[in-house]
Amino acid sequence: MRREQRCITWGVTTGCSPTGGHYEDNITMGFPPNITGAADKVAVDIWQWINDAFPANETPGLPVSAAFDTCAAHIMTGINTSQTVGSTLRFNIPGDTTFVVSSHPSGDDYRVDMIFRIMPGPGNYVIIGNKNSGLRGRPDLPALATPGTLWYEYLWDPGWLSKGVHIPVILWWDLDTWNSARMDTAEINLFPVNGRANNINLLSLDRWQTSYHEEDPKYNILGILKNKCFLIDTLGTLNSFNITCSTVPDWLTDPDFAARAGYDGQQQTKEFTKILCDGQFTAGTHVEYFIRQSDIAAGQTGPFVMCPDTNLIGWQQNESNFDAHRWQQFSILPDRWKDVAYGGLGSACLLAIDYNDRRGNERAFISLGDSMGMSVTAKYGAHNGWYCTGAYTASDGSHNYWNEDVGALGQYSAIGGMGAGKIGIWMHGGQPGTTFDMYQVKAAESSNTGCNGIGARLANRADMGLAAGKFGRQAPTPEMLRTYYKLIYLMSGDLNASVLGPVTDRGSDDVGILVDFLTYGADCIHPRGLWVMGDGFVESETASGGAHLTFLTSQLACSLRDPSYYALSGSSVLFPDLITTSALWCGKYQNLIFTAQNSCIWTNDVLNVNVAVPGATVADYYQNLGPNGPYIASVYAPCSNDHPYITLIDGYDLMHLKARYGNSSIGRQVYFMDVLVCVFGSICPFVPTPTIDVPENTVRNVDFLDNVWGNPVVSGGKATVHFGLAKADRVEIKVYDVVGRLVKTLADRNFQAGPHSLIWDGTSDQGQRVARGVYFTQVKFAGSRFVDAKKVMVLK
16 A cells, blocks of 8 residues: 555645645545455457347337237347448448456366346236236247246256246246356357468457357257358458358368368357347336356356445446446346336336446436435345445345355445445336336447447448447337437436437437437427536537537537636636526525536536527536636526427536535435425426325335435424334334434334324434434334335535
8 A cells, every 4th residue: 555645636735735634534445355366367348248228120110019019139248349431321330249358367167157137127017017926938928938048948947157036937036046047159250261360250269249158058059050251362352242141162072172171061050149139029128147267167256356346335447437336237127116007106207327437427326316315225236236324234145156156245335435234135126216217328428439328229320231230229219218208317427428329430310319308399388308417518518619508508508618618717716616507496406506526637528508499597606716716517408389398407427416515415415405395396297295105196105214304404493204104003203413322212103004203403313413414214004014214415
């Protein structure tokens, strides 16, 4: 370890003084798993992971029909494999398998496996949405899975490295069971020519792909026969004119021709069959997976390495990921399990689009959702395996893949200083969120590597030649987006170039689909909404010009004044005020001040309002420092005849939004409540009450503790604790300080089933007003043994 002083990064010393310093609270420190010197490694590039997807079928009218639930998706990665063309007309052809790089210096034979678990979508069941009816063999056929189908084969044999069991005799699929499949070496379907093998089929040591290995038992059962491809002229150019996949060239039938070595006389092969196949997973499916590498001789119980490492929460070194997950995952959208017809609380109104995947925005947004009632308690950590609270106790390990294999729960990186207890969870909770869905764009930070932007289906498909039909169908069609969502929240984080397509060599028409979403059939009776947040978004779209610039001025009612508040103001104040205006005020959300962290290493956009858009106005100002103020941080545009939708653009990154003076991230929660209630409440009614957990259209009650409202508690204020009971029970509700001392007992008595509220006036059991600080309200239900806790901030 070493000591390092960072004057420029932190900006807290004068003249880079060697004796100056400051205090940092809640530091997260990550140590690479291989710090002890272990050499084995398995790694995956950010664009090689499987992207979220919508059903592949593009038939007009399908999204509003009952048949939509039995439409399946293509399972593809984030990388664009098509040739670059130097314009926006490049095709979108995503990778079909995840490409994995490993190292195993011992030289012993080793294997690489894909470990995965699946929550099927409603349309995968014989009776749609009824998990007791058994899984269909294919979603388009309502017959039970039979031998030779994916569900049947994994029901009876989840794999050599599986953990947990399904119950095949009653066709019950256990979504918490980890299944396994051995992965094949990475190669393309082009028969190798002696002397040219390495440059025509990509055979290389320590390279793997997520297709079935020949020695996996599922290879012969689930493998799909396909023609092998060959060079026509073994000395000719490697291009489409010199490749055939329909016939066997004459040179392969010549026994004296040395180049034919290795040909087994079979024109077809089951190689390249994907482990997670196309056409099987319906909307609502959620898959969690990781890659495991181990020495073959060591067997099932020997040492192994993983990517992602399921023992870690925080920085995942071997995929360079800061989103705080224990495994990779992907969703088939929309999440139909949220629909009331399938036992949900109501379909998602909001679609959150992560254009900053792997860089931390997901971590921040999901934390917000869990903290402010956008996710019911049972969905905390649903998709990523972490639940950030010291009150949480991890499972006993009975279903813990990592606990059973390594003998201990391993190391955890605490998030935001909240890791007082074990914060890893093992259960498969499905897709994230209760009131929202999330679509993550892999490789979004790359100008042209990725191909799954939200408008990817609008990319060029003309004149594709031999690539016809290979275009990506992961993003939604415009009709799907309009049908299932009313509000889009787009976070671009700290990216400041090529955020939205189309741009050169990335043909996804993200601008086009967003404009269609806002304007198609638009009116102010049932308006749609768009909320964009990112510290370089307006800078990026201004530089892209054309339709991007029109989108800024017409739809988002803004333009770029300067790409850097730091430079324009001349101020190095780390936590300047972010001052809201009446455009964001309603009810208790008035006169609020936050901070948008200021630094020279990112560029908070300074905006102008396009006054030609009726009602467009300033939503936030950066603090008026330096000679060039005022500085507009956000622009709001209401619904009108000329602008029949509601928009908000924030010129700063979600992760840099904090409470005033930067002393906590709770400011994000307050700001989000402010915006969701006051700006977009007419589109997606977001009411922070127990109705989030107990919908009006059902008599079914649930045990829950909702967020504490009136939080933070200011001088003389009160906090309201909402909770609900599935049935009558004895309830104990107590307030503790941050070190666990009892402050006040709010209740210790019987309550009837249903929702309830109690008030804490900020005093102790002795009647004294408590000091400023952090407190926790804890509930315990005696009969159901339900326990939960929520944090409360008390300010003076």
